[in-house]
Amino acid sequence: MIDLDLSPRYESFRDECRTWLLDNKPDRALGSMDTPGGFEQHREWERVLFDGGWSVPAWPSAYGGRDCDLMEWLIYEEEYWFSGVPGRVSANGVSLLAPTIFNFGTTEQQDHFLPRMAAGTDIWAQGWSEPDAGSDLAAIKTRAIRDGDHFVINGQKTWCSRGAWADWIFCIVRTDPDEERHRGLTYLLVPADAPGLERRPIGRLDGEPGFAEIFFDDCRVSVDNVLGEEGQGWAVAMAAAGSERGLNLRSPGRFMAAAERLRALATELQNSGEQIDPRLRDEVTDAWIRAQAYRWQTYFTASRLMDGDELGSEASLMKVFWSEMDVELHATAMRLLGDRGELAPAAPDSVERGAWLDGYVFALSGPIYAGTNEIQRNIIAERVLGLPRR
Amino acid sequence: MRFSFSDEQDMFRDTVRDLLSDRCSPAAVRASWDSDDGRVPGLWSALGEVGVMAVLAPETVGGLAMGEIDLVRPLEEAGYAGVPEPLAEHAGVAAPALAEGGATDLAQAAVAGDITCSIGLGAGGRYVLAAEIADLLVMERSGELYAVPSSAATLTPQPSVDQSRRLCEVGFEVADATVLVGADVGVASDRAVLFAAAQCLGVARKLLDATVDYVGTRHQFGKPVGSYQAVKHQLSDVRIAIDFAAPLVYRAAWSIGADSTTMFDRRRDVSMAKAVASDAVDRACRVALQCHGAIGYTIEYDLQLWLKRGWALSSAWGDAGFHRDRVADSLGI
Secondary structure, eight states: OEEOSOOHHHHHHHHHHHHHHHHHOOSSOOOOTTSHHHHHHHHHHHHHHHHTTOSSTTSOGGGTOOOOOHHHHHHHHHHHHHHTOOOOTTHIIIIIIHHHHHHHOOHHHHHHHHHHHHTTSSOEEEEOOBTTBSSOGGGOOOEEEEETTEEEEEEEEEEETTTTTOSEEEEEEESOTTSOTTTTEEEEEEETTOTTEEEEEEOOTTSOOOEEEEEEEEEEEEGGGEESOTTBHHHHHHHHHHHHHSTTTSOHHHHHHHHHHHHHHHHHHHHTTOOOOHHHHHHHHHHHHHHHHHHHHHHHHHHHHHTTOOOOTTHHHHHHHHHHHHHHHHHHHHHHHGGGTTOOTTSTTOSGGGHHHHHHHHHTTTTTSSSOHHHHHHHIIIIISOOOOO | OEEOOOHHHHHHHHHHHHHHHHHSOHHHHHHHHHSSSOOOTTHHHHHHHHTGGGSSSOGGGTOOOOOHHHHHHHHHHHHHHTOOSOHIIIIIIIHHHHHHTTOHHHHHHHHHTSSOEEEEOSTTOSEEETTTTOSEEEEEETTEEEEEEGGGSEEEEOOOSSTTSOEEEEEOOGGGSEEOTTOOHHHHHHHHHHHHHHHHHHHHHHHHHHHHHHHHHOEETTEEGGGSHHHHHHHHHHHHHHHHHHHHHHHHHHHHHOTTOOHHHHHHHHHHHHHHHHHHHHHHHHHHHHHHGGGGGSSSSTHHHHHHHHHHHHHTTSOHHHHHHHHHHHHTO
């Protein structure tokens, strides 16, 4: 059936979320999570969320969650982004790794890693891409050779978001050098302080150093840190890739809040007597409509998942849509700001401390990470539409 | 909060889909281009029998008293099949307006499919579809709806690029018409826009399916043209446009029928739906033609039937720009 009203139970859940977030919102904006100081400030915010029971609401209560269903989680995300509280430094772990640990982890792994992730004690980074393995992920060369109770890792990972200061890295490595491509890979959890692991921050497009490359030189990791079965790394990883592209990583709340801010920006400019080009008015409206389209598409999909369906290759449709919507939305803001668009936060005339410029630069990464949009369009064409691979 | 169609709604949609694939083939749509009345023989009464025309009307006139959400996907199917008759106008707007306006006998006849109705409203409804074959026209004037026998109206044909869409400019005297007291012009207009959006979705889906089939079989340089990324990516974009338009169309259908929404919400939801549905069908038309190549540019090939329907429906009842503008007004920008 279709009933798009919130039931009293969901309404009171929304109120509870909103009240808690407003009561606990930090007094001052935190530093960027991609600087050493800002990273630790964001870790403290994770702890505040955890102590309030709001860091991982969709998880089982045994691991620090509150057993929210998918609708509650979407409501929580809307409230989260509208409240203006800090972003989530734990997002890579919570969105990408946790679903994999729930699916493939041993009881010991779940009991150890999940509560620490929920509390922000362990912040995770993703170690998948390599210098010669980006879109072609199956080309990875980093080797992990079994030696008794350990794997000995040699090779290099790169473009690891949050990788410069993360506590743990979740990696895909080649454990069987005689196998090629998708075979012989293993999903391995690596502590960032393991001997033989070195990392070097890379300045991102915005100049901040949270991005990292990671070098392994005879780095020894216990076999207990294999997630799923040895040699099954590709299948284990792809379960997380679905999450990354689909509902988990980018919920509608984020874009609905951004679209509202854009509308407010346009209104403020109009109220201050600026003439807004009709084409820009159209663009602002289009951004707002797209955020609503993403919202209702997500609720539509969530209802399907709650009925027992699974999100398969359709996740690629969502990834292309939200990432390109985000770019367009911020590009529209830049055009609205005109000659103030380029101003850095320190400039006296900067608008909202350069937030739109920051947002624009960040949005530009969306069509690249989590599988480029070109790869996603191939997946849509081949697996959703059924077009021939070659 | 629940956003999944029920099994009954799925079954009703499937019934209409099966009926149309049986009775409204591309050959039948093509034949309607050249026939005197532009109709598909036998289709109207068959649609009446499965209850499509009864969905929105109350039980007092033999209707099913269901909602816009129950009719939105059957009318998407009408777009998919290329139904040339004024089904959306009749079932989606005229039949409930006649009932709401107290024209009980006419509403009963409309619900049973014994008569054919069409509509002419203000914005987006200047040309009335199928006015010459319709028995009755539901027309707007000065904020009121009127039931006008088409025999009493002045009809000036305005031929469309889609020759199955027989359009007329319609003049009438209030003295010849019955005012439909209690029928709301705003609701009628929202329904007309919504069901045009639903048909846009159906046309877009048809264009995508036809093109996916074609590029899978057409070979160049020794392999299917559908294996080239330049083709794949265009078709992926059509799929994305459709998948992100459909929930807004369903949302608008729910919104019109919900007690908790205001007139303001409904108007905005309907305009969002038509804006994205028009954009989706525009893109589908462009990509379908480009990926077919020269064969798609011929009058003999069936693709042209849906291309022209797509062009027409994209602008009918307000194009994307018109509806984005209405949304902008509602947002205060």
